[in-house]
Amino acid sequence: MNFQHSDKVKSLQQRLNAFMDEYVYPAEAVFEAQMDAARESGNRWQPAPVIEELKQKAKAVGLWNLFLPESKYGAGLTNLEYAPLCEIMGRSHIGAEPFNCSAPDTGNMETLVRYATPEQQQQWLLPLLDGSIRSAFAMTEPEVASSDATNIEARIERDGDDYILNGRKWWTSGANDPRCKVLIFMGKSSPDHTNRHQQQSMILVPIDTPGVKVLRHLPVFGYDDAPHGHAEISFENVRVPASNMLLGEGRGFEIAQGRLGPGRIHHCMRLIGRAERALEAMCRRSLERVAFGKSIADQGVTRERIANARIMIDQTRFLVLNAAYKMDTVGNKDARQEIAMIKVAAPSMACQVIDWAMQVHGGGAVSDDFGLARAYASSRTLRFADGPDEVHRNAIAKMELGRHLGHSSSN
Structure with a gap:
């Protein structure tokens, strides 16, 4: 492995560091003040205006969607090239979102790039890449050891041209955010399949689908992480089109x-x-x-x-x-x-x-x-x-x- 960064990466490092120094670090105190005011007004899940301003600034100077290797949608960087840039963003707790490089959206966008149909990409990937919406990943469950994905008990059942979803998820990061419009939901579609690694599927669920209910936010060591947050969500007879399935049944x-x-x-x-x-x-x-x-x-x-x-x-x-x-x-x-x-x-x-x-x-x-x-x-x-x-x-x-x-x- 060559430890020397390319000229392209060195240039991006310089530009990114300059942006962090000029805009992001000074915005940390502004962000906290805006979130304190939002909490006092009872509206803590609204996005902080300073983040939206930073996003527009970063997009204007081409520091946007720097991840996504091997994709026409990203900046054309490999994982190795992205690593030092992601490290710079990680220096600040608000450092990733201004560049549209924050979790769980990055993982969800990579999922949509790799596994979604062109129609699914048009509906969900493009708005995520634009930064106009956010997303969440609904996998972990309170009732099972979710570190073993084969334990997942939420159900995905076929009903004609639809699937019906039932289950309870938690630590669904980002679901409290009003900009969150879509969830990637993991559940068992074939619980009796002899291969336990082919029992699960993943499906796209618009968060405003009837039956999807955010029950509460989950603080982390006392931090509410607003406006991002971490949600516990119930899914009760949630009906979504079969066309929302990712890759196919049993591929979760x-x-x-x-x-x-x-x-x-x-x-x-x-x-x-x-x-x-x-x-x-x-x-x-x-x-x-x-x-x-x-x-x-x-x-x-x-x-x-x-x-x-x-x-x-x-x-x-x-x-x-x-x-x-x-x-x-x-x-x-x-x-x-x-x-x-x-x-x-x-x-x-x-x-x-x-x-x-x-x-x-x-x-x-x-x-x-x-x-x-x-x-x-x-x-x-x-x-x-x-x-x-x-x-x-x-x-x-x-x-x-x-x-x-x-x-x-x-x-």
């Missing part, structure tokens, strides 16, 4: 595997940016503060943590770049071990680096003054999103053991 598990790979690596890319910003804050704070007669930066434990943070961030970055390279060269399926490895490594690394930064900031770190509490909460949550650590470690071990099956040890 296959789609999930194809969708989650890019989503996982995007999360990891953003986490590197988040950890970099935390390390920068830790260094600045340690140089500014004095304790027991010398700066915190002169304390041995602080220097050890700063050094370890740099090592851990760079280790994780190289793992992510390697996974991106493998996805580009051999495909997502053959890169599944590398993807699983970064999904374990990146959130744990970010949590540790942010935790050390919090220690240097003292009691103020658990407030909202420095952004570290929010960064920690979201990073810790990503140890669950797209599969918990235990599932990925199990998959990594199975693939590793598979290389040795049938070979006796000579040692």
Whole structure:
């Protein structure tokens, strides 16, 4: 793998960093003020005006839809080329949406590019690419261990020219947002199929379909994440046209595997940016503060943590770049071990680096003054999103053991 970024990527990095410096970082405080005002008025799920302004600015200068490798709809970047750009966006908790590169829309758009019919793409993909609507992914269920997709119990039943959906989902991120217009719903269409990986299907569900009811928003460590939010939703006899089925009945598990790979690596890319910003804050704070007669930066434990943070961030970055390279060269399926490895490594690394930064900031770190509490909460949550650590470690071990099956040890 060539670690040297192309001239095209270097130019985009420069432009993206300049945009972040000029517009995004200053907008963080504006965003929080606008959301505080929205909550006080009882209207917290309305989009923050500053984000919509940023989107128009980014679109005007061509910093838009930078993901989507191997697609006529994106910026023509590979996963490896997108990685350093996604890292820059990840430095801010509002950094991805201005460029139309935020989850779950990126994963849903990749799903529609890969698996949707031209008619489905016309109806849903194009508005998502334009940023005029948002979407959500309804997979996880409160009653089963959803880390095993074959456990999904929501039902998709054929009825003439329609399908009828029943079930309950939660952690359907983005469904509280009034801009969310479509859900990708996963459920069992053939529960008795002998192949448990062909029991599930995925289908497109307009969120305003009768029977779709957002029951509540789910806070994350006390953060409501408005206006995005995370919803628990019930589906009661929801009728949608058979033409809304993605790829075909029984292909849901296959789609999930194809969708989650890019989503996982995007999360990891953003986490590197988040950890970099935390390390920068830790260094600045340690140089500014004095304790027991010398700066915190002169304390041995602080220097050890700063050094370890740099090592851990760079280790994780190289793992992510390697996974991106493998996805580009051999495909997502053959890169599944590398993807699983970064999904374990990146959130744990970010949590540790942010935790050390919090220690240097003292009691103020658990407030909202420095952004570290929010960064920690979201990073810790990503140890669950797209599969918990235990599932990925199990998959990594199975693939590793598979290389040795049938070979006796000579040692």
